[in-house]
Amino acid sequence: MEKVAVLGAGSWGTALAMVLADNGHEVRLWSHRQEHADEINATHKNEKYLKGVQIPESIHASNDLSSVVKGVKHIVLVVPTKAMREVCKDLVNVMDQEVILTHASKGIEPETYKRVSEVIKEEIPDKFYEDVVVLSGPSHAEEVSLRQPTTVTVSAADIKVAEKVQDLFINRNFRVYTSPDLTGVELGGALKNIIALGAGISDGLGYGDNAKAALITRGLAEIARLGTAMGANPLTFSGLTGIGDLIVTCTSSHSRNWRAGNKLGQGNDLEEVLEQMGMVVEGVRTTKAAYQLSKNQNVEMPITSGIYQILFEGADPRDVVDQLMTRIRRHEMEDLTNILDEQMND
Template sequence: MSKIEKVAVLGAGSWGTALSIVLADNGHEVRLWGHKPDQIEEINQHHSNQKYLPNIELPNNIIGYSSLEEAVSGLDLIVLAVPTKAIREVLGKVRSFQKSPLTIVHVSKGIEPDTFMRISEMIQEELPKDLYESIVVLSGPSHAEEVALRQPTTVTSSSQNITAAERVQDLFINQHFRVYTNPDIIGVEIGGALKNIIALAAGISDGLGYGDNAKAALMTRGLAEITRLGVKMGASPLTFAGLTGIGDLIVTCTSVHSRNWRAGNLLGKGKSLQEVLDNMGMVVEGVRTTKAAWQLAKKYEVNMPITDALYGVLFNNGNAKAAVDELMGRVKTHEMEDLTI
């Protein structure tokens, strides 16, 4: 286990809180920042975060902060656990008062529409070079609900700086939470982001009443799409056979814990996108990522039929059943030829 450290986790949702529990279990001093004062008061007074992790008792060494400046004061490592759409806003505030370089660990999964940026690229754009020492991605098949219950979970720590990746590995690893390292930050980020698209599609398939055969096909062909685009963007194809590729795809497409699967399931049952988002009450990263991936597919001239079909359903009022039927009726091809990278 690593030396005891002070760590700020920015984002008091389910994932930020679950990771705070892992860090606290390892003996670290954890500052959990959130922008809702009543939530922070609950964390400090009752050691709970009922909205996001009901019936979970938080360790005493997790201290809630409503002041972002106080949360990061005197630290050299922060865990960025806010939704993709909030990253620039939060980093802009950090930039306004931070004076020394940080190691930034981001745990969100998404791609920014229009800019096509991965989260590590957004961080690099938002912070001056003298304010970040290293950027590390922590990603993999990991539901917050299970991590908070200390059920066995395995993830990947990825960075261009292997020393930073190993520091984060040491920070988090314990008997319940195993951490591997991987230098392919592009592949880790692409796999973590794009699996949410396939999870939406899998949820739609289930919502339509289709069976395991259809979902297995969507997951397998979806992995081929993710790999094709990822490799075009500079990722290693081997990464997509690992935890942040097929591992994350399996857990997100098959579990009721997955908010992307749940959103797709509601779409398959006939709800509108706005109704689904209102019903969820939490960010569904796959919606924004579908738009970004659709744009990237055009830019890199990569064939992504599942992404195309989902884009039509989400943004062009397409019919979910017709989209699935269209996927099944595509022109015949050889599987291995279609998988060729």
């Protein structure tokens, strides 16, 4: 049994805390709001984020970061990417021993183009952690909290540390694979949210499954192009954290990115949508970062560019989707061939 601190009591943080509790670990769940922590402790529910789900009584929630991390071996960061730097800075002030840091947040920081693990390493001195591990894959919190079968991937610079996190989480319902490709695992998890916005927009416009399948397929090509340019293994994007996560996020009403895109496609403006959602939509921030990054890396990403125009330049969703579906023709295998050629020449 391990002592584990889970930082972030949203839907995904709570679901992961439940997996850890099911495995017999001592789990402390941190919320940035005291009243939220009190509600979880009193009712053993988290109605705003996981309606109707019963949380194990062994999970203790708190707003006191110091008490939550005191004496733990593992810290699992599940906060929105925009809050990651602030939480890490606060964490440095209360950590009392070396830990394994795992994050399950999916995004890229605008302007700096940093992946979440890079943000963590910038803010927390390496004397405080054995390594930083990413947990990612096709996983709706709602289904995980109901103990429905789910498979994810963990990755770290040191694969032996990733295996420790694999052992921490794995159980009959929550299967965990390892990957040596930290960059690819993080980028796949972040970039698929952009494509999910596009799939939701297409559905909101009333277009059918044919159009959505095309967006998903071409979206995967975009993800692989940018990922490879940043040093990822292109094969990673054919796995759980690539096409697996892309499928589940682009096709399910559980996906907040798909739901946000769906509302945009129905004619709502961005501020309206974000207010209605009541939860962080990571794809919005990641779109800005990926758009900037594609220009910086000179990587063609037409879907990302189109979503950026809708979100930040007031473009009409129907015009953008129509333009994407009627782009200049090219050979379907061209992207894959170019990516594999680049890998062979490295």
